[in-house]
Amino acid sequence: MGTLSGRLCACDSEWLTMISVIVCTYNRSRSLATTLESLERTSLPREKWEVIVVDNNSDDDTQKVCEAFATKWPGHFRYFFEGRQGKPYALNTGIENARGEWLAFTDDDVTVEPQWLEEILSTFERYNCAGVAGKILPDWKIAPPPRIRFEGKYRVTPGTLGHYDLGEEIRPARPLPYGANMAFRRDVFTRFGGFSPAFRRGQDTEFCNRLERHGELILYNPRAVVYHAINGARARASFYQDWYFALGRTIARLEKSSQTTKSVFGIPRYLLRQAAEHGLRWATSLQAERRFYYKLQLFLVCGKLAEFVQTWWGGSGDIN
Secondary structure (H helix, E strand, C coil), rough: CCCCCCCCCCCHHCCCCCEEEEEEEEECHHHHHHHHHCCCCCCCCCCHHHEEECCCCCCHHHHHHHHHHHHHCCCCCCECCCCCCCHHHHHHHHHHCCCCCEEECCCCCCEEECCCHHHHHHHHHHHHCEEEEEEEEEEECCCCCCCCCCCCCCCCCCHHHHHHHCCCCCCEEECCCCCCCEEEEEEHHHHHCCCCCCCCCCCHHHHHHHHHHCCCCEEEEEEEHHHHHEEEEHCCHHHHHEEEEEEEEHHHHHHHHHCCEEEEEEEEHHHHHHHHHHHHHHHHCCCCCHHHHHHHHHHHHHHHHHHHHHHHHHCCCCEC
């Protein structure tokens, strides 16, 4: 896990009741500007918020975009550079430099509702929880791919779109939230560490799992709304295949420590059965959306297999 205990930035007294928004970015200066424009329209009083942008080795004009907002809003938009490649490193840099009592996280391809921060803060103040998750709605910039289903039996997981909608009532955040819309009290990072660099993807899930294991409560507030831009990358089948493979590796890494089932060369037998089953269904399905669904399930299992094989051969590299 990340090791932030004792290294969090000391808060000046004037910032003690403030919320810090952390945005990590890599070569998305145009969408980043849109994200920052939505954040500057927050309904929260000016003295209550700041935005921290962490540039993770961009070679576009990201720094120039951030400097423009920093000039317009002195003290409210701040820019940091993190040279170690990987989102967990960038997230932890943002946490270390944040001045707020609460830390909110969103992405560089998201727009937020003006009341987003107010809703997050009201949830913390009313329920005294460790974390808050909000609703993430897809903002389609392209036509949905024809053979991919987002509803019904053969739908892809909402995570491929960052879609997170648990209804219209405040409730425990299960399934666990995504990094595009979540917030935590500062002290949870002091007590439980930061985001793990071993998870280049799925670091938000691993962190929330860590909190739950220690009995901490994460609540969902449906009125804390952000919109996730769905761009051209998600029109390609390869995007979903890569996403499912990485998800499989993440799930396997989260589950390995408690693995007690029978295995073959370190690979659980049930995964071998699942690979055969999904492969057969992929090969024999006639409908395009059904074939693609089972193909993705096979990629998911292959990701799990890859993680177990890597461990068997003595490695435990980053999940890219």
